[in-house]
Amino acid sequence: MEAVSAAQIIFIVVALLTVATTFLVVTVRNLIHAALWLVATLFGIAVIFVLLDAGFMATVQIVLYIGAIAILIVFAVMLTRRVMQDVGPQSNENWWLGTIVAAVFFAAISTLLWSIRWPALPGAVVGDTVLALGRSLVDPNQYVIPFEVASVMLIIALIGSITLALPGKQSE
Amino acid sequence: MIPTTYYLALSAILFSIGVIGVLVRRNAIVIFMSIELMLNSANLAFVAFAREFGTLDGQLMVFFVMTVAAAEVAVGLALIVAIFRSKASIDVDAVNLLKG
Numbered sequence: 001m002e003a004v005s006a007a008q009i010i011f012i013v014v015a016l017l018t019v020a021t022t023f024l025v026v027t028v029r030n031l032i033h034a035a036l037w038l039v040a041t042l043f044g045i046a047v048i049f050v051l052l053d054a055g056f057m058a059t060v061q062i063v064l065y066i067g068a069i070a071i072l073i074v075f076a077v078m079l080t081r082r083v084m085q086d087v088g089p090q091s092n093e094n095w096w097l098g099t100i101v102a103a104v105f106f107a108a109i110s111t112l113l114w115s116i117r118w119p120a121l122p123g124a125v126v127g128d129t130v131l132a133l134g135r136s137l138v139d140p141n142q143y144v145i146p147f148e149v150a151s152v153m154l155i156i157a158l159i160g161s162i163t164l165a166l167p168g169k170q171s172e
Numbered sequence: 173m174i175p176t177t178y179y180l181a182l183s184a185i186l187f188s189i190g191v192i193g194v195l196v197r198r199n200a201i202v203i204f205m206s207i208e209l210m211l212n213s214a215n216l217a218f219v220a221f222a223r224e225f226g227t228l229d230g231q232l233m234v235f236f237v238m239t240v241a242a243a244e245v246a247v248g249l250a251l252i253v254a255i256f257r258s259k260a261s262i263d264v265d266a267v268n269l270l271k272g
Contacts, residue, residue, distance in 0.1 A: 011174050015182045022186050025205055026193035038205050041186075045212050052179065052223045057231055061215075064238055069208060069245050076201055076249040080256040091196045092265055098195025106188035113180050132228050133235075143232055150239040157243030161250035167257070 011051055018044030031077045039070045056130050179220035186213035200252050200262040204245065211241045 021040040028034045042065045049058035092098075136142040186209055193206025215234045222230025256262050 008174055019185055022189045022209055026189055031201055034202055045216055049219055052219050054219045054231055057219055057234055072245055072249055076252055079253050080262050092198050095196040099192055102188045102191040109184045113177055146236055150236055153243055157246050161246040164250035164254050
């Protein structure tokens with residue numbers, strides 16, 4: 001056993017923090033607090049992306065998830081305020097069933113994880129990651145069609161959400 | 173160097189907590205946050221495999237997952253706001269009618 005390296009310490013600390021904040025997202029009562037714990041979780045995952053030599057993905061994670069999605073969720077919480085804040089049960093009657101299903105799922109997937117040994121390959125992506133990512137997104141032999149489909153899907157989602165959220169169309 | 177299995181184990185833990193959130197909570201917004209957690213844990217697994225196998229395909233898949241997540245959040249939150257406007261509640265147990 002070699003000595004514990006800095007990367008391992010960072011991984012353990014960040015992983016524990018991320019699991020704790022994730023648990024808080026699911027359990028905490030106040031919705032705004034849940035959204036803020038979600039931001040903490042997303043940030044922890046960004047740190048783990050950095051540990052995985054994916055610095056660009058970490059940047060995208062922070063800009064897109066924390067900058068856009070988490071803020072959208074906070075707005076939605078504010079728009080649907082004073083609902084189910086402190087009154088009534090926060091979980092449905094079948095909570096034990098849901099917990100059992102999740103536990104069984106976790107047991108199955110961790111059995112799978114520990115039984116498989118992946119072949120040891122020469123790791124680490126070489127060269128300029130951002131350049132390679134950009135190239136393969138516009139390369140006709142690689143990912144240009146999913147890229148275009150994704151852009152069309154974003155436009156459709158944009159129009160759809162505006163249409164859905166327009167006020168005063170139906171009787172309210 | 174940290175073994176890939178550890179990253180995958182972390183991903184599995186986060187995904188399972190997300191599953192609990194979706195199955196157990198009644199508030200639609202918390203369910204949304206749990207879905208985001210599950211998508212993020214899948215992203216973590218993708219990036220871990222991308223490093224393990226030394227290719228960029230996993231990271232590109234993360235791009236597309238993020239795109240889908242953004243679209244899903246936009247449409248889903250618009251739906252939640254619309255449901256809240258008509259029913260004054262975002263309890264998923266109360267939303268059991270397509271019309272009315």
